[in-house]
Amino acid sequence: MTSRSAGPEILRLIDLLAKLPGLGPRSARRAALHLLKKPDQLLNPLAAALADAAEKVVACQVCGNFDTVNPCSVCAAPGRDASIICAVEEVADLWAMERSGVFRGRYHVVGGTLSALDGVGPDQLNISTLVARAGAGDVREIILALNATVDGQTTAHYITDRLAHLPVKVTRLAHGVPVGGELDHLDDGTIAAAMASRR
Numbered sequence: 001m002t003s004r005s006a007g008p009e010i011l012r013l014i015d016l017l018a019k020l021p022g023l024g025p026r027s028a029r030r031a032a033l034h035l036l037k038k039p040d041q042l043l044n045p046l047a048a049a050l051a052d053a054a055e056k057v058v059a060c061q062v063c064g065n066f067d068t069v070n071p072c073s074v075c076a077a078p079g080r081d082a083s084i085i086c087a088v089e090e091v092a093d094l095w096a097m098e099r100s101g102v103f104r105g106r107y108h109v110v111g112g113t114l115s116a117l118d119g120v121g122p123d124q125l126n127i128s129t130l131v132a133r134a135g136a137g138d139v140r141e142i143i144l145a146l147n148a149t150v151d152g153q154t155t156a157h158y159i160t161d162r163l164a165h166l167p168v169k170v171t172r173l174a175h176g177v178p179v180g181g182e183l184d185h186l187d188d189g190t191i192a193a194a195m196a197s198r199r
């Protein structure tokens with residue numbers, strides 16, 4: 001599609017859709033046309049859902065999860081064990097853990113991994129806030145559920161060092177997480193096994 005075959009509104013829609021993960025320009029054009037063909041079933045409800053999310057969804061000031069309340073519903077849930085914090089790379093990993101239902105503590109979203117190649121240092125990640133939470137009193141264990149990638153494990157080492165002066169146990173997910181695997185792609189049983197065999 002060129003600027004002669006579509007108006008600027010449509011081109012803008014396609015450009016924005018093409019920025020979504022997994023969508024290139026070609027699939028973005030298909031998605032845009034699909035939306036435009038179904039205004040009542042798709043385009044208008046999607047526009048409303050996007051506006052709603054933009055207005056109401058915030059990052060939790062405690063753990064970094066996305067929710068419409070702050071602190072998020074996981075942090076605020078009274079039945080959860082506040083003495084165990086599971087550190088994950090992304091919100092998607094937190095949601096994967098929650099889907100598996102094996103963890104009843106709290107979370108901390110680190111927001112990525114350290115990467116010399118991509119210029120990501122500790123200050124770009126939510127590591128200082130994790131150290132602060134770990135030292136705040138009633139926390140007794142930090143589970144590092146970072147991905148089994150080189151950057152994920154480098155980040156886990158770094159966080160372990162930062163926590164070394166605190167009286168908290170630092171554990172890692174052991175078996176079950178494949179090298180290069182991301183929590184979000186694991187089935188519930190694998191997450192449960194990895195959680196049970198943490199060390």
Ligand SMILES: [Zn+2]
Nearest residue numbers: 060063072075
């Ligand atoms: Zn939270």
